[in-house]
Amino acid sequence: MTQEKNAILHIDHLQKRFGKFQALKNVTFDVYPGEVFGFIGPNGAGKSTTIRTLLGILRASGGTATLFGKDVYKDSVSIHKKLAYVPGDVYLWPNLTGGEIIDLFLKLGNTKHSARTDEMIKRFQLDTTKKARTYSKGNRQKVALVAAFSTDADFYIFDEPTSGLDPLNEEIFQKSVLELKEAGKAVLLSSHILSEVEKMCDRIGIIRDGVIVETGSLSDMRHLTRTVIQYQTINPTTELKDFKGVHNVTLETDGLTTFSVDSDQISPVMDYLSSKKIVSLQSTPPTLEDLFMRYYNSDEGR
């Protein structure tokens, strides 16, 4: 409860309906200062719809969403003073140059072209004299990123910001986000590049069909999935497959056995294995990808 009070973003049972189609059914999560919140989900799950609702571009059909304690639709103008946003698809006016657009965005946010702006332009190696018409997708994203990073906001929203960037620039992006985090800013990062989310995010929210199905830190979530164990023992382990929480026991050709085990059932299984005299043992912790797949594959027929 105490945490809820100082949340920068507070979303409670947010719903959005487009005609008959219910894009958001139940979106609930909070984002706190100094944290990077990873917002993941497949295409069409409702990530961008949620973000557009937070920006006051769309009007929620139900539930509440507040930023800095203010209603995202009614108080959008005052909220936007302390907010920076980079959309997934950046469209820029073809006949303006990148430099002009960056400056315009800064002025619209009541700030100015600063030393920080120049530094960001240099970091991302953007040619600001070119007309936006000639930019590639990655360069258009850089324009929006430079404008966002040189804005002194308290809340940053990035909607799949690195989809057009090369690995070098992706690295620069991650570094810049970490700087924001260290400065105590809150960041909402929507992505489906799971390695990026794993590396940068403190907490994660998984959305599926317009519903947030899971939120928490990555370590919190690990218990939700299975650890893969590969081992060899001296004595045969015929009873293994009967243990609760053990799946997919397979005997490999080189004498190794592989199985996966629900994270909360590891202890009894390990005890059993050691009683059979372990020769070698290797365990692989669940990755975000496993988690993701678990939500999107295993209970598809839900």
Add this chain to the structure above:
Amino acid sequence: MENRNYHRTLFLTRFSLKRDWFKLTTWSVLLVVLFASIAAKFTSIYDTQASIDEIVKTLKSPSMISLFGKLPGSGPYTTADVFAGEMTVFMAIMAAIMNFSIIIKNTRGDEDSGLLEIVQSHSVGKLSNLSSSLIELLIINTIIGFLYSIGLQIADLPGTDLNGNFLLGLGLGAAGFMYATIAAFFSQLVDNSRSAIILSYIVLGVMYIARMTTDVSHPKATWFIPFGWVEKFSTYQDNNWLPVFLMLTLSLILSIASLWINNHRDIGSGIIATKPGRANASVFLRGPLSLFWRLHRTSIIVWVIGLLILGFTYGSIFNTIGDILKTNPAMKQLVGASEINKANVMIIKQFVALLMIVFGVLALFPGMQIINYLKSGENKGYLELIHSKPVSRNYLFTSVLILGALTSIVALFAGMWGLQLGGASVMKHPIELSVFLKGFYAYIPPVLIMLAITAFIVGWLPKITSVSYLYAGFALFVEYFGKLIDLPKWVSKLTPFGYITKVPVHKMDIETFWWQLAIAAILIILGYIGYHIRDLNSSN
């Protein structure tokens, strides 16, 4: 080599026809029905020789020649002659609008949006897209041409003949294709569709004005202007097919030129390239209003100067129009010089009253375009980042309204001023600007109502923003042609322009002025509410 360049052209043609079928059908039906129904109507309007002689006298006056082209040949004229005289230039303009919009969209437009890149990554030739678009429009213009001819055949106007029907129909089709090739050429020359559209319309405008000047003074010189070729059919008189071949030849030359450019350039580029610009925004680019100005600057300037020139051109034929002695030399003996001058001024005022709707509607278009940008920019995703800034929706709405209304009003004024300047350049006793300003003031309220309707649609019905352009086109058609084709009076009352007194012949009606402004204000307020509460759906 050549084969590879055109690989799968016909496949792409079939595909485009399928993709564009709705647009193509709508245009064809609209044009053919318009053409044929007016033709059918003419049999009843001009059924007696007296009524024909009456309209011919009007059509032979310089003012009508400047608007509709020179009536070819000599009398006695028939209903068919009148029809061809009134409709040819108008239908040619319609054909230009249709062809410009389709071919620019299908060539440079698809290249801008990246669609062409995907298509070209498949096994298609480098020139296949352009050549298939040209073939597509050749097909559709030929079909429309035949339908015109058949329509004329069915309407069976007194005085028609088979040769003339097919000449006029197919000739207009050929004119349409010629405009397609002109726009195709510009689409290859410049590197974005906006510039291609602007250039095409500038060329159309210049040709229209040029033919107006030559028609009034030296009709023979009109042969040098491609736009004027349609007038040289001399339909139902000499039935001259030469202009059709001239148009086809020019089309062929332009097609080859466009294909040549296409073959010698990279995808996404043009011969006239976009220059690099400034690294920082100027102090003037600082908010929505200045952004919208910057985005529409070129088109605003083109429209305002265009209307100034159009006004000037019309004005510069005032001395020919307002010369009552030409048609009635005996008058000199009957009345004094000042009386004659008064009569001359009256004729000019009548002419200006007829022109007002042209200036009114033309001035509307840039304003509507600016207001509609709230929707078109939203569709293209350009406004999404603006929406994430501390800029309220009301502020955005106000910005486009102010810029749109100012643009339309300035453009209307430019037209009036052009008329005065043009008149002053040729007349011994120039008409004062105040006379034209009567028209200007009277037309402000209906122009504002039309803009308010546009704003209302942007606020509440963003899916049908193009309706406002159609409505403006309808107003132009009704007010400009309504009397000639004898439309019932109530039709004219369907647009705000129908309530305006005949300015500058009569005084402006102050009551109309105020109630129209009130309606505009109400529509704008409603528009604000709609825009405030609706979703701003962007591209995806």
